[in-house]
Amino acid sequence: MNRLIISLIFLLIPLTSGAQEVKVLTDAVSLRNLPEGEIVKTINGGETRFLFNKYSFWGKLSKGWVNLDYVDYTLPDYVTTGHVKLKIAVVTSPCEAETDNGSIFLEENSVILLGTEKEDEVFGWYKKTPVAVKKENVYVEDVTFNIASLNKTLKIYSDYGKTFEFLPGEVILIDNNNRVLYKDHLWNTVEFEMLKSKEVDISSLEEEINHLIDIFNGAKYSAPISERIGYYAKLLPVDYSSFEVLKTPQGVGLKVKLKYQFFYRDGKPVEGRKTRLILKKSNFNFWKTISDMCFGSGVNKFVEIEVYRFDGEGGFSKEGFIASSYHYYKDGKLKTLEDFINYSESEFSDDLWFFADEVYERLENGN
Numbered sequence: 001m002n003r004l005i006i007s008l009i010f011l012l013i014p015l016t017s018g019a020q021e022v023k024v025l026t027d028a029v030s031l032r033n034l035p036e037g038e039i040v041k042t043i044n045g046g047e048t049r050f051l052f053n054k055y056s057f058w059g060k061l062s063k064g065w066v067n068l069d070y071v072d073y074t075l076p077d078y079v080t081t082g083h084v085k086l087k088i089a090v091v092t093s094p095c096e097a098e099t100d101n102g103s104i105f106l107e108e109n110s111v112i113l114l115g116t117e118k119e120d121e122v123f124g125w126y127k128k129t130p131v132a133v134k135k136e137n138v139y140v141e142d143v144t145f146n147i148a149s150l151n152k153t154l155k156i157y158s159d160y161g162k163t164f165e166f167l168p169g170e171v172i173l174i175d176n177n178n179r180v181l182y183k184d185h186l187w188n189t190v191e192f193e194m195l196k197s198k199e200v201d202i203s204s205l206e207e208e209i210n211h212l213i214d215i216f217n218g219a220k221y222s223a224p225i226s227e228r229i230g231y232y233a234k235l236l237p238v239d240y241s242s243f244e245v246l247k248t249p250q251g252v253g254l255k256v257k258l259k260y261q262f263f264y265r266d267g268k269p270v271e272g273r274k275t276r277l278i279l280k281k282s283n284f285n286f287w288k289t290i291s292d293m294c295f296g297s298g299v300n301k302f303v304e305i306e307v308y309r310f311d312g313e314g315g316f317s318k319e320g321f322i323a324s325s326y327h328y329y330k331d332g333k334l335k336t337l338e339d340f341i342n343y344s345e346s347e348f349s350d351d352l353w354f355f356a357d358e359v360y361e362r363l364e365n366g367n
Contacts, residue, residue, distance in 0.1 A: 019050035019051055019052045020050065020074060020075055021048050021049070021050055021051070022048065022049055022050070022051045022059060022061070022068075022071040022072065022073040023046065023047070023048045023071060023072045023073070024043050024044065024045050024046060024070060024071050025070060025071060025072055025248075025253055025301075025302070026045055026070045026253075026302060026304050026321070027044075027045045027304065027306070027321040027347065028042050028043065028044050028045055028321075028347055029042070029043050029045075029066055029070040029071065029323075029345055030042055030043075030066070030067075030345060031043055031064035031065070031066055032064050033064055033065070034065060035055060035056070035058035040063065041063065041064065049061045049062070049066075054068070054168075056327075057069055057325075057327040059073070067325050067327075068250070069251075069253075069301050069325040069326050069327055070302055070323060070325065070345065072246075073248075073249075073250070074249055075151040075152075076151060077150070077152050077154075077192045078148035078150045078151055078152075078154075078172075078174065079148065079149045080146040080147065080148055081147050081148070081149055081171075082146075082147040083145065083146060083147065084144070084145045085144050085145075086113065086142075086143055086144075086145065086181075087113075087114040087140070087141070087143075088112060088113060088114055088124075088140070088141055088186075089111070089112040089124060089133065089138040089139070089140050089141075090109060090110070090111055090112075090139055090141060090186050091106045091107065091108055091109060091111075091112075091133070091137055091138055092137060093108055093137060094106065094107055094108055095133065095134065097112075097126060097131040097132065097133045098131065098132040098133075099129055099130060099132075100130065104126075104129075106126065106133070106137075107158075107185070108159065109158070109159075109185050109186045109187070110126065110184060110185055111126075111181060111184050111186050112125065112126050112131060112133060112138065113125045113126075114140060115130075117135070117140065119135070120134060120135050120136075121133065121134055121135055122135055122138055122140065143175055144175065144176075145173040145174060145181055146175065147173065148171065148172050148173070149170075149171050150168050150169060150170050150171075150172065151168055152168060152192045152193055153165065153166065153167055153168060153192070153193035154172070154190060154191070154193070155190070155193065156187040156189065156190050156191075157187070157190075157191070158187060164182065164183075174190075178190050194249075198251070198300055199298065200245055200252060200294075200297055200298045200299055201298070202243050202245070203240075205243070205293070205294065205297050206239065206240065206242070206243070208293060209238050209290060210237050210238060212286070212290070212293075213235050213238070216282075216286050217232075217234050217235055220232040220233065220235075220279075220282075221234075221265065223279075225278060225279070226265065226278075227265075230264060231262050231263060231265065231270055232265070232278065233260050233261070233262055233275055233276065233277050233278050233354075234260065234261055234263040235258060235259070235260055235286075236258075236259040236260070238256070238257070238258070241257075242256060242257045242258070243255070243256055244257075248301065250301060251299075251301035251326065252298065252300055252301055253299065253301040253302045253303070253304070254294050254299045254302075254303050254304070255303075255304045255306055256290060256303065256304070256306065257306045257308060258287075258305060258307055258308065259308045259309070259310075259316050260277060260307070260308070260309045260310065261275050261309070261310035261316075262310065269310075270310075271312075272312050272313075273310075273312045274309065274310065274311055275309040275310040275312075276309070276351070276352060276354040277307075277309070277353055277354060278354040280353065281337070284322075284337060284340070284341060287305045287322055287340075288334070288337055288340040290303075290305060291303040291305065291334070292329070292334070295324075295329045299326065300326050301326050302323050302324065302325055303323065303326075304321055304322070304323035304324075305322050306318060306320075306321050307319050307320045307321065307348065307352065319348060319349045319351070320346065320347055320348030320349055320352060321345075321347060322344050322345070322348075323344060323345045324344040324345075325343070325344075
C-alpha cells in the first residue's frame with residue numbers, strides 16, 4: 001500500500017491521541033496564534049501545558065502555538081490516528097505466484113491481501129494483481145495496523161539489504177509488534193531514530209567568551225561616552241558556574257549568566273550605585289555573538305543569555321534575558337542583529353538601561 005493511499009486514509013480519520021505535557025525551560029516563552037504568528041500570551045519559565053499537536057518545531061497548545069525549542073517534552077514514536085484490519089498471507093520463503101499473465105516471483109515477507117483460502121492454495125492480491133500461491137509458502141494472519149503519524153524518523157530494513165526512511169510527519173501502517181506494512185512487504189526490522197545529546201565543551205566556551213568580554217570591555221572603556229562620564233558598564237568574566245546545561249530528549253539548551261558592574265576608568269568599581277547598561281545596540285550585538293558561538297559549540301535547542309547587574313548593595317540582581325532558538329539559527333533567521341532581536345524571546349526591566357528609548361534612537365542613528 002503506497003504512501004498516497006495511507007495519507008488519504010489519514011485525512012479521513014480524526015485525531016484520537018492524548019496530549020503530552022510540556023515544560024517551559026527558558027525564563028518565559030511567547031504563545032502565538034499561529035507558528036511565527038502574533039503573540040497572544042506569555043508563559044513563564046517552569047510552567048507546564050499540554051501539547052496536542054506538532055508542526056515542524058512548533059507545538060499546538062490549547063490556546064496557541066509555542067516554539068518547541070524553548071520547552072521540554074516527550075513524544076511517543078508515533079501518533080495513532082486510526083486502525084486498519086486486514087487478513088493477509090505473508091510469504092515465508094521465496095516462491096512463485098500464479099497470475100493471469102503467468103508466474104511472478106515473491107520474496108520472503110511479501111504480503112498478499114487475502115481473498116479466499118483452499119486446502120493447498122491461497123488467493124488474493126499482490127500489488128493490485130490477483131495471485132494464487134501454494135499454502136505451504138505462506139502463513140495467514142488477521143492483523144490490525146495502526147494508521148500512524150510519525151513523531152520521529154523511522155528506518156525499515158529487509159533481509160535483502162533494502163532500506164527505507166520515513167521522516168516525522170509522514171504516515172505509515174504499523175502494528176503493535178512494530179511491524180510495518182509498506183510496498184506490499186512486511187518489514188520486521190524497524191528503528192526509530194533517537195536524538196543523540198551533544199556534549200558542550202564548557203571549558204572551551206568559557207575561554208572563548210572571556211576573550212570576547214576582554215574585547216567588549218576594551219571598546220566600552222575607550223568609548224567617547226565613558227570618557228565624558230568617567231566610568232563604563234564593565235562585563236565581568238564568566239566562570240564554570242555561569243553556565244547551565246539543560247539536556248532533553250530533543251537536544252541541549254544552554255543558559256549563560258552575564259554580570260555587569262560600573263567601573264571607573266581608573267579600574268575601581270563603582271560602589272553604592274545600581275549598574276545600568278549604557279548602549280543598547282552594542283550589548284545586543286554582543287549577546288548575538290555569544291549565542292552564535294554557543295550554537296556553534298553543539299547547543300541544538302536554545303541559548304538563553306541571562307543579564308545580571310550590580311544592585312548597589314553588594315550583590316547582583318537579574319534584570320532580564322534574551323533566548324534564541326536553534327531552528328531559527330539553523331534556518332538562517334538570526335543572521336542580522338534585527339533578525340536576532342525580532343526572532344528571539346526577550347524581556348528586560350526598564351530600569352536596566354541608562355538612557356530613555358528616544359535617546360538610544362538618536363545615539364544609534366548617529367544624531
